[in-house]
Amino acid sequence: MSPPSRGLRGNPLMTLLTSALSTGFLLFGYDQGVMSGIILSPSFLQTMGFPSPVVLGTLVSIYTFGAIFGSILSAFTSDKLGRKRTLIFGTVLVFFSGLCMSISRDRIQFGISRTIVGVGIGYITSTTPVYQSEVSRHEQRGWQVCCQLTTMLIGLALAYWVNYGFYFRPGEAQWRVPLALQCVFAGYILVVAPFLPDTPRWLLRRFPDNLERGREVLARLRGKEEEDAEVKLEVEEILKAVDRESKAEGTWGELLKDNNGVKAHKRFYLAVGIQFMQQMTGINIVTYYAPMLYKTGLGMSEEQALLLGGYTQVWYVLASFATWYIIDRVGRRVLFISMALGMSAVLVGEGLATASGTQLGAVMAVVCLFLFEGCFTWGWMACVWIYPPEILPLGVRAKGSALAAAADFIGNWLVVQVTPIGVEKMGWKFYLVWAAFNLVNAIVVWMLYPETGGLMLEAVDHVFADEIDGTIFEHGRLVDKLQWSRVKVAAEAMN
Structure with missing residues (x-):
């Protein structure tokens, strides 16, 4: 049985793809903003053992170290496994570590979980702009990436308002529910992403002996037939770029x-x-x-x-x-x-x-x-x-x-x-x-x-x-x- 997305072409396929990639940045924004209210929660501070300002600052900023690490690691998987599978892997990390954050019983469990969330966010934020850029039409690339950044800001705003709403709720729900909410967004990506195509540029470079695969994906994304002149021209330009770089190994050096x-x-x-x-x-x-x-x-x-x-x-x-x-x-x-x-x-x-x-x-x-x-x-x-x-x-x-x-x-x-x-x-x-x-x-x-x-x-x-x-x-x-x-x-x- 063919995956559901194989029936989608052109704008419907791009809409589904952009929604999944944008949700990745929504996660990024939500995780950036959610801690601003969490650290004001008396219940959270009590659970963490009333940490000093230095320890509290570490619990907030350790996420960034994870994101740096995840960003670098994503380069290894993005070229080998493709943009799609790298996105899925990063989202899996966010889903399970976000769940662990929400049920944390001490600062060690919380700190480790928040670090892994950062690693996942590093994977997502490094991969999604490349993914979107490589599937978009050149005249639409800018605003489609803007969708991702707007949803990031929606995630940021949502985090503030969720924090504000739960600020008046006594007990541990004051901070556990806002942290658990990120799993809902990650879950959407995990449901949709497996049915999306990888980028034609990655496919054409990764599988030079199977050009038909990349051409077919590009035609679906453009909503045209494979023999269409526009599709042929774009494939030709991609292959020229691959040929120009053929002497390079694609290594860090x-x-x-x-x-x-x-x-x-x-x-x-x-x-x-x-x-x-x-x-x-x-x-x-x-x-x-x-x-x-x-x-x-x-x-x-x-x-x-x-x-x-x-x-x-x-x-x-x-x-x-x-x-x-x-x-x-x-x-x-x-x-x-x-x-x-x-x-x-x-x-x-x-x-x-x-x-x-x-x-x-x-x-x-x-x-x-x-x-x-x-x-x-x-x-x-x-x-x-x-x-x-x-x-x-x-x-x-x-x-x-x-x-x-x-x-x-x-x-x-x-x-x-x-x-x-x-x-x-x-x-x-x-x-x-x-x-x-x-x-x-x-x-x-x-x-x-x-x-x-x-x-x-x-x-x-x-x-x-x-x-x-x-x-x-x-x-x-x-x-x-x-x-x-x-x-x-x-x-x-x-x-």
Whole structure:
């Protein structure tokens, strides 16, 4: 009997596939946000033996170490087993370890379970952007990855509101139910994913002696027949990319080499850099510590801080829908630069408003946090997660994307560690540090990062390949800042 998805073609198949991949990022968002309320639960603190601030911080941040580890491990399975089976494996880890978290009886069991949840999330977040990028049409790739990031924010907001709802419920249900809820989302992926196809790009590269398999999957995804001219052209371009990289072995070392003229090493540095820079925007100050900022910085009660933290995340979700419209129309590069400058300005305003100590200043500080989240989601949310799969060559895409995701989690951990100390020691001046980082981010993107929006993944090779004009990385440095015009040149090279 054929799996149910074999009857699906075109948009229905893409909808099912995108829903499963987006749920993976919903898990990511939920796990990021759920601990912000859990650590305020008296029942949780009692069960964990009233941990010190250091131990409590470790229980929160140990998840990030697991995610770093999982991101790196995913590269081994993604190339060998495929994107689909790697996603399933990561989700299985989240399902069972999430269940163990919800029934934990001491801090050791909780810490081990949370670490394994992090490993699973590392697998999921490293794999799903690559998976989505490799199955999407080039003109729709941006907004379909945006779906994943919007569901991540829905997961984040859901975590805040679930925490708020169970805050008024006495006993262990106050924290056990919110933790158990993640198993529901993981369960959906485990039900749907086995019936989805793997990516045609992975199939064509992994099984060169069975091209029919990859061609058939691509035709189903596009809703066309295998003999359709569009399908044939896309298969041809994928095979050309595979042929260009045929001398490379797809090993970790290939990430640090030219890789047959497609500049894999330069592209790898850009991929890792953009994901680390995402964390240097300071977004996880708000993600993890919004209630704390409202409580300690603005003098709100615990209940008020939790409530406003929930409203902050609702705005975060609503703002993200605008990115669906603009990401493929405006492009990645303009959004990176303009929104980094916007976040820099808003954080200066946040610091000054907090420093004023007035009621008006408190209101303006809240407004600035809302504007900050808006600028981030419009420019540095989906754009960052889609950029590494877009810019990396096919042969090292999984490995490069995995290390880029690991860089994101490393930056995440750094921000989570320094924020409580920074807020305590520097007060409002701490916001100015992140304003400066955002200014640096804008300059770095302007100087180094090319536009990838609207191009087939194989066309990005032409942005970097020597065959264009041999000057992109002339004398080891970038020339002409990889302007928008180079995208046109690359597109012409595909014809």
